[in-house]
Amino acid sequence: MNGTPRTTPDTTIDTGTDSGSGSDSGTGTVIVVGAGPTGLLLAGDLAAAGVPVTLVEKRPSRISNLSRAFGLHARSMEQLDARDLAEPLEAIGRRLEHLRFFDLALDFAALPSRFNHVLMVPQYEVEKVLRRRAVEAGAELRYETEVTGLRQDPSGVTVAVRGPDGNPGELRARYVVGADGVRSAVRHAVGLPFPGRAVIRSVVIADVRFAEEYGAQLTGDFVPGAFVVVAPFGDGYHRVVGWQRERNVPDSEPVDLAEVKELVRRVTGRDYGMHDPRWLSRFHSEERQVPAYRVGRVFLAGDAAHVHSPAGGQGMNTGLQDAANLSWKLAAVLHGRAPGTLLDSYQSERHPVGRAVLRSSGGMIRLAMASRPGARALRSAAVTALDHAAPVRRRVVGQIAGVGYRYDAPRGAHRLTGRRVPDVALAGGGRLYEALRGGRFVLISPDATAPDAMRDGDGRDGRADRLAVERWASGRRTAVLVRPDGYVAWAAEDPDPAATEAALAAHVG
Incomplete structure (x- = not known):
């Protein structure tokens, strides 16, 4: 691709508040293009949340036995654990706690995660469990169906497709997500460049x-x-x-x-x-990344949005994190529980992570390719410095594993806001990522009055489908509202009921 945008009619619309209401035939639905790990996770999440979703894939329905990506990092395993999918993959994969990458020893055993290792498992095994979940949740999968174009209007997106019989057709949805890889037809259709x-x-x-x-x-x-x-x-x-x-x-x-x-x-x-x-x-x-992960009602995720060197094994993992970030936001907007502006945070949160992965993986591969004496000397110096700088080495491992990233928080927010929450123990013997399995927010409260949080602003029991309330096993005094993707939406020390309710109204609805 030469980096020159290709434009099609009606590819940009207003991205302001959109409650998810409307009367067109695509209202409340999503089309996901691409049945790799990113698209399958996203489609499964949406279907599990009660959002009608159609997954379109130009390949046949069989899952290829070509392994392509071959490792799941800690953050991806946490997300899969929140969907009750980690255990079957752990059963067939191989755990690697220590990696030696070009004279640099990387220790994953010290990660602050239940999954303090890299799980070696072929991509096709990951796709198997994700596809089974998506189908069981009610997602419609259309294979041998190729996207040939799309057009947007104020109420939705019309996707032009070519079906298995070769005949053209159209699909209609409220939103479209392109998870269709480096040669993304969706990215081409919205005219986005792919510089790099x-x-x-x-x-x-x-x-x-x-x-x-x-x-x-x-x-x-x-x-x-x-x-x-x-x-x-x-x-x-x-x-x-x-x-x-x-x-x-x-x-x-x-x-x-x-x-x-x-x-x-x-x-x-x-x-x-x-x-x-x-x-x-x-x-x-x-090494490529689109400048925008959102164009109106169309989003890009995974390799359709960013590609980079295989160093560190971060490709499939970064795409899975894109899907986990976007899915709950789409569901909240389509169910009318959040304004359409929430979807803008997908760009502000995930684009910087994609850029960071490009830098880190690119740096590793360039060190490996070094051939001139000066470059080899620089590589040796960098490895030596990392070997003697434990905090830097831990930060490198945390970023490769995906647990070292945090999202920006509003000015004045609690220091935990935007941070990933590890799998903390909860009162009664449970743990956080089990509580997240319903695709809901989780309020971890320091006291027993928290059940009042299940009532909505009118005093009715209206939040049970989107909020779980738990207490710390440790007796901690911090209240933490955890998003469905495992990041902190709000936190406070010993908050009064009014502050907690205001936070719930703002984030949960």
């Missing part, structure tokens, strides 16, 4: 078996002009990602096992007797 560039070309990727013993952790090694990353899946296969400077060929150039073996031998001194490849491919890595 390719950062590394001709990277080989393979899932293979090893005949010789290999370490139990993910490792990255390099020599001048080449690097290799190896990660065990736990099912007998290992993911191998490698690059060598002089082998700069198109992505279409076939990869054979001999090329992978030669590359691994060059970097590590041995090929571990690799055999039985189930996937061999070649790709190039780009």
Whole structure:
């Protein structure tokens, strides 16, 4: 893409307050385009919240056994836990607590999370559990259906599609979310540029078996002009990602096992007797991000909004976080419990995170590619500095794991506002992420008067479907209102009932 916006008629509308009311046939509905992890999580969330949702995917309905992404970080696992999906993935994945990435040791065991590890699990397994949840919640999935354009008007979006029979048709919805990848048809339709560039070309990727013993952790090694990353899946296969400077060929150039073996031998001194490849491919890595995640009634998420190097394994994870941020906001607006302006916070919260991931993953891949003496010396100095600076190293691990990000808070807000809440213990033996499984806000209160919070502003029991009230197991005196995505919406020390009610009215409705 050359970075020049492509425009289509009627692609911008007023993004002011929108209660979700209206009379057109698309009222209260959402179309999600793209059935990867981002789109499936989003569609499942909306359907579970009672929002009619149609997921459109141009591929056939089968889930590919190509693993593509291969790791879930702590923040993604927390979000999956809030949907009761973490346990089945933990059962089939492999936990890695320590990673060695190009001489830098990264310790995930110290993360402030129940999931203090990286879970090695193929992307297709993640898609399986997300698709099952979406279908069971009532989402409509339309495969072999390609988006060919869209137009917006003040009440909704009309999406032009081509169905399995090749005939054109139209779908109508209140909002559309493009989660359709780096070549997003939705992004193209709204005329957004995708500025950036390719950062590394001709990277080989393979899932293979090893005949010789290999370490139990993910490792990255390099020599001048080449690097290799190896990660065990736990099912007998290992993911191998490698690059060598002089082998700069198109992505279409076939990869054979001999090329992978030669590359691994060059970097590590041995090929571990690799055999039985189930996937061999070649790709190039780009760094791109759209300037806006929202254009009127259309949103972009996952790779449709941002792509970056595979260093740190943050691609699928960042997309899942986009979906978790956007889904509850769409549901709140469509149910008339929040103004349409709430949807603007998707851009202000997620765009900076996408930009930060581009910077961190880009920095790691450039260190790995360093070949000139000065660049290699800089890499060695950076690794040494991190090894001797524990706070910086913890911050790096926290950002890779996704638990180190916070959202901006209004001036004068409590210091916890905008922060991610870990899986704290609750009175009665429960924990926060179990309480979040209903897709509701959770008020963690320091006293027993909190049940009054279940009443709405008219004194009626009107909040049970969108608010759970819990108490701290520790006896803490802070009241914390946790959003459905696990971030603090409001907090106060020993608040009076009026302050709590004002916060609930503002955030929960």
